[in-house]
Amino acid sequence: MAATTTTSRFDVRAVVRRELAPRKRWQNIYGYLFLTPWLIGFLGLFIGPGVTSIYLSLTKYDVLSAPEFIGFANYVKMFTDDPLFWPSIWRTAYYAGVGVPLGVLGSMFLSILLNNKIRALPAYRTLFFMPSLVPIVASVVLWKWLLNDDFGIVNQGLRNLGIMDPPGWFGDRRWAIPSLIMMGLWQGIGGTRMIIFLAGLQGIPEELYEAASIDGASAWSKLWNVTIPLLTPTIFFNMILGIIGGLQTFTAAFVATEGGPGFATWFFSLHLYKQAFDYWNMGYAAALAWFFAVIIVSLTVWQMRLSSRWVFYYGG
């Protein structure tokens, strides 16, 4: 038996050698060489810095001096000696917890409306998509004008309606995050998320609606029992991306409020940025980044597990 096995192994190798004739081998080499630029980028710009940042998170590092190994001190500091750490997490959770569900639901219902056969449909779709094309900085400038406490058009309108003490919006600690959420909704509801929902809606087989109609289902019943169940994979996809994006929120707060007033919009990503590029605590910032990565991955895995309870794949 042993001799047979040896012969068998030998045969396999011989076959492999025959198959990988020089021409074929060269093709493989070319293939790998063709992949090389991407591999270099992936290793050098993603994996390399990623792994390095794990090490840096265990050091005291300011870019200008060599990293000094300090063990888990950065992680300990994060949880015990950083007065801005927990509040920044709470603010970020607030922003994502309110903004993402509103945004996903808004996009879904907007896409359902824009999936009807109405006149000038492309014009409506374009109109709703347009805010998402506005650069975020321009959007911030626009909304800061609109929501200006004393001179803004929104508060002028509210005063005309008899609300004599309207919100201070971006300048008011209570209203700063809601203002950012409003701005995000204006820009995000009609954006790519709506397009993804439209694609999802157009993938729902027409015969299901026809069958529901034959059974006497109302429009609401069709929405509740056909459309939404078959949209759950799209809702799930948009929720995952939305939560990741919401937790990473940075630009609007950085441009609109710079974390203020009085730290009211000091989100986690802003805290991380400040530590890294303003305060030059690169080691600590790396620790914050890894903590954040773990949170985001955990949330995503948790959502994936929960999805089996409410996501319905037609024909799957």
Place this chain on the structure above:
Amino acid sequence: MANQISRRAFLRGSLLVTGGLLAACAAPAASEPAPAASSGGEAASDAAAAPAAEDILLRWDTFRGVGTPWNEERIASFKELYPNVTIEFRPLTDAVQQNNYAKMYASHAAGDLGELCAFDPSHFHFWRAIDKNIIMPIDDLVAADDTDLSEWYDVFMGLQSYQGQQYGLPSWGWAGYDTLVTNAAHFKEAGIELPDVNAREVSLDTIAEWANSFYKENERFGLFVGHGEGNLVPLTRAFGGDLINADGTQCTLVDDPGSVEALRWAYKLSVEDKVLPAVGVIENVASAQVEGKLTMNWGGSLNVRNLDRDIKATGTDPSVAEVSQILLPALPDGRFPSQLRGGTWNIRQGSEHADVAYQFLKHIAGKDGSISFNLVGGNFAAVRPDTLEALIADNPIHEWFLTSLENGMPAHAPANSRGREYTDAVVQYTDLLLDPNQPIPFEEGLQQLQDQIQAVLDMDPA
């Protein structure tokens, strides 16, 4: 068909192009930083001599003057003096000046920082740049060149000094927020006689009264006081206090009666009277003044000159906006509440041609360079007495600030070089203290501000 490229040839070509691109992306060979010179190093010995005849390239990394013809004008005029020297202008373009330091630090770490650069004391990076061995002392270069440092105001020259050594020549400087930039049109409209622009006869109580009387709900504010470090220092000094001590180690808010009085004055106007704009209401103070939405801005000489420029540039009707100023009252000891701040030009540590770089420093910080920095570059550089005549001839408003320059109070900086942490703590916790929307008790807000600033000052050196 014969011209078709085979897949193999295409792949080979791709590889060649990729390899070429990767090679091109490699960092340029940078000169190795030399060990810290005690004061200019060997280069200094040649400083007095004219630059050598060999072709010399110096790189000038700066955010100053960017967007104006000033940098090119200085380079061209230097080229006329030293034809063998090429200055490569590498603009740093972030509109927030502070943000450009990240690029400069990264350049330094990569060995690519230009021989000519500026780590500004006003931005709190100067001391860190010295501690980290980024910029070199210039004492030997000054001595070899026999430069007369008295050409610059002492106070600005002093800002470029650290641990007994000189690290740069002053480029820009002013007295900080030492005045109330005033819209004279509102005073005329109210029938109030305008104070003399050169007098210091208006009390802070009167200013508070005017902040209330000029305020018109949802139309106009009588006074704007920012919450930044640049605002808080002259505010506390106007009442005889200060924000931090001269050593930069102690926050002096709660222990100094003058500082407490200053912040109580601002708290009353902002939180109790609610006549100061809340955060974010006035995004652009200069525009608000041009539009007649603000009567007095607690600002500085630069703001006065710029408001005058903006009013003229926009053709604003004098009944809407007309520039004036109200100087802060003198302190009992005769000093004027202010915060003399200045920037500097430095030479990178280890520069091969420090002597030539020094000549260029003199060229941009000298009389002509300084004048054109103002008139061509649109900056404010009242750092040399010999430039004032030209500046006043260009705009008499420059004369309004001489007293503050001559009798002002220098800026204090955190001893640990934690500038950004310091300024962030000041602005965010002052937002909390002076928040009219969600007021907190004065003592609580003041103590919080004190504690957080002190926490920054207690940090390890950056």
